[in-house]
Amino acid sequence: MAQADLLERIYFGLCAVLAVAGAIGTVAFPNPIRGALSLLFSIVAIAGLYLQLHAPFLAAIQLIVYAGAVVVLFLFVIMLIGPDAIPPKDSRALVARVTGGIAGTAISLLVIMVLSRKTFPRIAPIQAAYGSVESIGELLFTDYLVPFEVSSFLLMVAIVGAVAVARGKQPDPQLTKKPDADVAPAAEERGAS
Amino acid sequence: MEHNLFAKPDDWFLLGIILGLPLYGAFFNGVFGKRFGRNMVRAVGVGTVGLSFLTAIFTFLQLHKLHHHAEAAAKTAWLAANQGKTLPAELPVASSKLSWFAWKWMSMATAGGDGRLAIDVKFSVDELSGVMMLVVTGVGFLIHLYASSYMAKDPGYHRFFAYLNLFIFSMLTLVLADNLPVLFVGWEGVGACSYLLIGFWFDKAENAAAGRKAFIANRIGDVGMLAGMLLIGYYLGALDWDGINHNADKLLDPAARIAIWQSSGKIITISAATAATLALFLGCTGKSAQIPLYVWLPDAMAGPTPVSALIHAATMVTSGIYLICRLNVVFALSPFTMMIISITGALTALFAATIGLVQNDIKKVLAYSTVSQLGFMFLGVGVGAFGMGFFHVFTHAFFKACLFLGAGSVIHAMHARVHDDVASQDMRNMGGMRKYMPWTYAAMGASTLAIAGFPLTSGFFSKDGILFKTWGNEVVHPYVATAKSLLELPECKANAAAPKCVAANNVLHAYWQAPPWLGKVLFAIGILAATMTAFYMFRLVFKTFWGEFKGWKVDESIKLATNPFENVEPLEDGDVSYGLATTTHGHDAHGSDEHETTDPRDLIEGERAPDHAHDHHDHHHEDLTVPAAPPAEAPWQMTVPVAILGAFALFAGFLYAEALHIEPIGHWLAPVFDDVVGKTVTMSEAAHHLEWPLMVPGVLAALIGSGLAYVWYVQQNEEPAKKLAAEWPRLHRAAYNKWYVDEIYEATVIGGADALADGAALMDAWIVDGILAKLTALVVSAFGAILRAFQTGVVHVYSAFVAVGTLGLVLFFVRPHPDATVAKEGDTYTLEAAPGIGYEYKWDVDGQADKEFVTGEPALKRTVQVPLDGTKKVTLEVKNSFGRTASHTFTLTNPKPAPVPTTTVAMPGAAPRPPAGH
């Protein structure tokens, strides 16, 4: 038993360290590519933590969606932007940044302080099906059907929106057509009086 | 009682007709006059006043009947009470009155009296206002008739009659009012009409300025009038004549004294009576042109002559004396004010006479003579001769109106050829007019005799009556009068040491009294002024009517048409003529009419009347060496009123010839002044005997003045006058320039007002605009600048703010809050803790502590009993869902309530009446 315990702790510690290191890397690296890769490490570590929390389905989803899609998307965009993704350093709005930093740190410290005192009753043992694909899937299609469908709708909207925003403006030949010759004088007349 | 149509003396609606007819005339002429033309305007304007006069006569006759009845009743009552004795010559008669209640106006709550002061629109006629009413409507009618011809060519004819009718209405309101507020309405109305009529030809700036000056001087006086009214209303609780006369004693209350000076322990107080009467007198000086507010009257000659005659001779300027006569009971309460009035009157009389001595404009001489005569009237009422002072009003109306109208006829005749406004009124251009204008000469001569005070004329009786009473009258404080009468009682004559006799003795010298020599001094001043009056009035007559005509070369063979109503232009609204309209004269008397086109009327309106070529007086100078027709006698509409007034001037004196004991007016007015004359205003027996001897100085004054004028102006052809003017040029110039009073006012009062206005403008520009406006703008923009700094447009900065805000929220939620509300009911305190999510509560009530944290409803409330003046402690400890705890201690006390004070409020109200009955 102690060995299982120890293994658990080592595993937890590894994942935790990896997650934190990845997080720090995300925010610290000036080069966003390195930041994205750090994020990847962090996400993978969190997936590992999910596994420890008996949420295998979620861990799989995390890896597929986050690591496999979101981070890849980030990398695509960074590479699309190119070298300008690393802007030169300047110290604009230092005050705001420092204030923000301090506020953020304070918030997180408080939250940590609060959460760390929380006492939980003895954790009950769970069944094997806990957190499995079947159980979550069943929930998704019964109790949480509406949010499920709505989120699919949301994803479609997001796709359309992303395409529309990212496409940028192209001159529309319809809009740039010259006005008709016989329409113009009437407008001029009306405008002159 | 009476079986006629108008039975009820307290609902005499004819008063409404007397008032309403001129008002209707004003309305009609003002609104429809232009449309209906001159004939209609004339008919309505003159006719309404004429009808009003007839109604006034009828009313007066009815009043006379009532008075007669009252006299008879008094006689029978006296005979019944005093069997077998003979009737005394003078018996006190109650005053009779016809009144008409038009409508309720307002009622105010007052602190004293019976709590409500009702002010109603109510009109009444008694003996005093009856005479005044007849004068206003009668003389007014004659002047309307005169003006219908005098103003015949004026394009503002309808406007003139509208204003004139409105004036009659306002003056009647003043005279027929039954209380002070309605009188004040009339007071202001005549002031407004005076302004409108003085500035009738308003295109000339000086006419408009004269109108303004009159109105403003009047308004300054009105401040005093209002103050006096308020004081009377406050102390007496009544503003109508009956109420005032009844309650007048309250003004003398020792509690009603007003402190006017306080310094280091010494307080000077005046009685409320003195304060109120002085304030009212200020109003009188404004309206009746006394020192210091007389300056508007000479300038008012800028108006048409009928206006000068009506307003500034006969009626409006006499309002002040009317007011004093009406409130004689109140004025007699303050011997100090009476002294001020008499001194002011005498000084004004003298002062104005000195100015009138050297004027050349015929109307200005008459204006200063009016101011001087008004001074005489005030002198009369100031020494307590109310009846005689009012009689002088009566006679003055006749002779002064006659003089003004006559002067108007003369000016009218001069205007035929002398078109300049100033030159046609200058006496140096006149002379020898008695040949050409015999009727006018006769009437003006008669009036001059009257104003100078020749024996047996009306002016003689009234002026000499005033001067006699100035010498002999004594005005005493009512308490002193009561004390004196007490000391005359047989018991005090027998035993002078009785307590009430001693008290009466002390009162004798406790109240202020005018020095006994004052009457003599004022008499001397009056005689001096009378001498000057005779002199300058005869100077006027001699310069105008005697000697050689200096206006233009006269060819006696050319005759003028005298119909004033031919060849008149259509009426124009809001338009002016430039002075007097001319009489028609043959158009061949002029050469060709080459006319300039800078017609000021063109600048006012676009259209010109078709044929007014001859009315451009200032642009068109005739060649006066070309012989032309002589100055013409005025048409009958102008001459007849002048003649009628002249006749009255000569013979009206016998209505109150006191020396001859022919006193119909004296007897008639006696009921109005009975409360005062004989009681606080007395004349000693010794002084009574001086009546005939004191006439001698008056007659001498008239003879010396007129004689000197004759010698200088007829025999020696003005040489002595010119020599005197050359020897004392500065004195002559000072008198000619009215002793520079206007300039002094300009420099001091008006300059002060201007400086104040300039200062206020400066303050407005610097302080209000500069500091206040700019400062507030600065503050707002500063705030804006600060707030704008937060709007960086960068999302990250905004999110930093969000983070800070969230931090605040997190802090709030992380800490537990042991809040509780405390409610007190009698001696029981209820504490209710504020609910929170996941909160647990632990109470400690006065030493009794809960064992553990509890959640749910019962944990929220706790009650505690706190005895009176005791203290208890309650502690609340909370734990939130994060496991953090906090506690708060409540200290509850129950103090004794403060004792309730008993209140004693002193109610202001009617002070106790004086001990000596009045």
Add this chain to the structure above:
Amino acid sequence: MIPIPAFLVLAGILFGIGAVGFLVRRNVLVALMSIELMLNAINLTFVAFNRSFPNQHTGQVISFFVIAIAAAEAAVGLAIVLSFFRLRKTVRSDSADLLKN
């Protein structure tokens, strides 16, 4: 058995790092990645709390939806970043200050 507060503290640390990173870094790409980090921390919190309820999966389902929405949001956000970059030729968020004052 790892006590659940450990997970919570870890999630708190991750959230803090993400928050500070978002507030301090002005590179929009890094900001977006910090947002993803914060969302992950939230997910971890939910799942950790859920662990104490043996019969419910509410927390995990919530996390599931959060992941889906985070993905959508990342897509749209990156599209916006691309447009912004095309306009301003930079990825500093300070340049997006047209709303200044």
